[in-house]
Amino acid sequence: MDKAKIRLYVDQPLAQGQTVPLTKEQSHYLFGVMRQDNGAVVALFNGVDGEFLAEVTKANKKNGEMACRAKTRDLLMPPDVWLMFAPIKKARTDFIVEKAAEMGARRIVPVNTEFTNAERIRQDRLQAHALEAAEQCGGTYVPEVTDLQKLDRVLADWDETRHIMFCDEALVGAAQVLGDVAADKWAILIGPEGGFSEAERARLHELPFAHAVSLGPRILRADTAAVAALTIWQQHLGDWS
Amino acid sequence: MDKAKIRLYVDQPLAQGQTVPLTKEQSHYLFGVMRQDNGAVVALFNGVDGEFLAEVTKANKKNGEMACRAKTRDLLMPPDVWLMFAPIKKARTDFIVEKAAEMGARRIVPVNTEFTNAERIRQDRLQAHALEAAEQCGGTYVPEVTDLQKLDRVLADWDETRHIMFCDEALVGAAQVLGDVAADKWAILIGPEGGFSEAERARLHELPFAHAVSLGPRILRADTAAVAALTIWQQHLGDWS
Incomplete structure (x- = not known):
């Protein structure tokens, strides 16, 4: 055949x-x-x-x-990592979903932050994008794309055994500090174009299960940050090693 | 002010x-x-x-x-790493150039491989994209985008003190093997959508200054691979550590 x-x-x-x-x-x-x-x-x-x-x-x-x-x-099940991101312009949001599917995120969670520009998303369209990415890249798994939720509500209901790696623009240039966290479940959180608000940043830094990381000395667009953060996570904690 | x-x-x-x-x-x-x-x-x-x-x-x-x-x-000079890639569809080629500028590549080198779909590029348009990426991301450096060259000619004239990290699709799922190469000058090489030809792959594996790496167990599109490879390089050998 x-x-x-x-x-x-x-x-x-x-x-x-x-x-x-x-x-x-x-x-x-x-x-x-x-x-x-x-x-x-x-x-x-x-x-x-x-x-x-x-x-x-x-x-x-x-x-x-x-x-x-x-x-x-065989089914290649991605490690238990979610990508949470603040939707941006349409083309770049599509891109983030496509890349998260390619890079092996298990779930894709659009979140509304204080500085998020998007008021709503087309969940069905984004889900179709994730599916198409799997079709075209030889994937055997399709991550679920959830509906848009508010970040503060998501954090209020958070399962504390799932750790969060969040990319803090204020740390641009700082060293990587993911360290040796023993957790099986993770979520990566990428902020919006305008960054997190002071209140959001303070809250994230206080959460015992949230870990701030730097993505180098340059400011990255949100879509670039999503791929870079997934690369770092997959290398250190996922199935790339 | x-x-x-x-x-x-x-x-x-x-x-x-x-x-x-x-x-x-x-x-x-x-x-x-x-x-x-x-x-x-x-x-x-x-x-x-x-x-x-x-x-x-x-x-x-x-x-x-x-x-x-x-x-x-101050000027933030990127480390001495080039991104060499085979141009693909227009939007994704634009994207690779934008991402390479954001991620701190010093030079962007489009190359024609055996399976490259693009016969020519608009060098001036790609250069403008690199410049715009720097303008929008707070960059202080703009990488030069060279004209399209044939990969075999580029390799024939290669400065052997510049090492090459090439992303080999045939290694999907293999361990990272960048190791401890002591070199100051690098180039990352991303293959085209159809992968490298057998002859190109054999030649690259024979070059003493070329190092094959794997980008995990999933097949990545060329634009995703460019960001992931730059992330790995910047973390291990560049200015992210």
Whole structure:
């Protein structure tokens, strides 16, 4: 069987021999847009069972079907790290979600801070971005994108066994101080373009489970900071080492 | 004097008391678009002398002038690391250049590899992007963006005292192996979307000054890889530690 050029996320159980019905959208995409036909091979994943090569068994533009052949990849579950960020301009917010999915964040949590410019987000659109990033980068897991929440409420209800690594612009130029924190659950918090407010910063510094880190001597945009912070976390505490 | 909300790169010497003539474009931007007037305060940098607060002394939309007051920042020279990358789609190429400038690359070198999709680049547009990134992120240095060159020619003429950290997709999942290389000059090399060709990979692995690294167990897009690789380099060998 050829290697698949198309990867699709399906909300269906996957196992060898399993028949997989396609949605109307997927059928239209595969057989209308991509002009695939019976026998064509596509890689399927569902965020749970890993990746399978599947063969088109019904090339119908409205309700196609596939049959799962060989398993090609196990599920690569990301470490238990969330990315919390303050939404910024549309293109850069999309970018942060895409990058968090690529870099192996388990959950993506948009938060409203005092200096956040965005009043609302399109959660469904951001979720679709995370899914597309997984489809295009060979991912087998799709992080959940939550609805926009207020940072102070999120912190008020916080599970204190989940530690927070927050990127403090005021620490620009300071040494890395993540140290040896023994915690299994983490969240990375990136501030908005205008930085955290004084009250937010003071509160974060007081939380015993929150750890401020510096991202070097240059001021980074929020989207850059998200990738850099995930790199540091994955290297020190995640599955990059 | 107020803190400046506008930062401008000027191709002029800067020193306390220095008069700085503005170009037609800068004059149009400051006095036409941004409606600044005499006495307004702008931050100026030229990539050499650091950052100065300067005051508008001639608010003319065609040939304005400023006077340098206090020095507000020293030049933050990036470590001697280049970012070499294979240009991809326009938006992502722009993004790589912006991120390289933010993350403190000293030079940005687009290279054509066997699997590179781009035949040419607009060097002037990419240089403008690097400059804008510095203006917006409080940078005091602007990396030079070179013209597109062929990777094999670049490697044929290589200064062997400059070591290369290259991100090998075939190493996805392998351990980090940058180790303790004693070199002052570095270049990071990111491959194209399709990866390096077998011949390119073999050649890179043979070069005594080239070091393959892994960027974790997930396949990253080229733009993500650029930020992640710069983060790793800055942390281990650059000015983030």
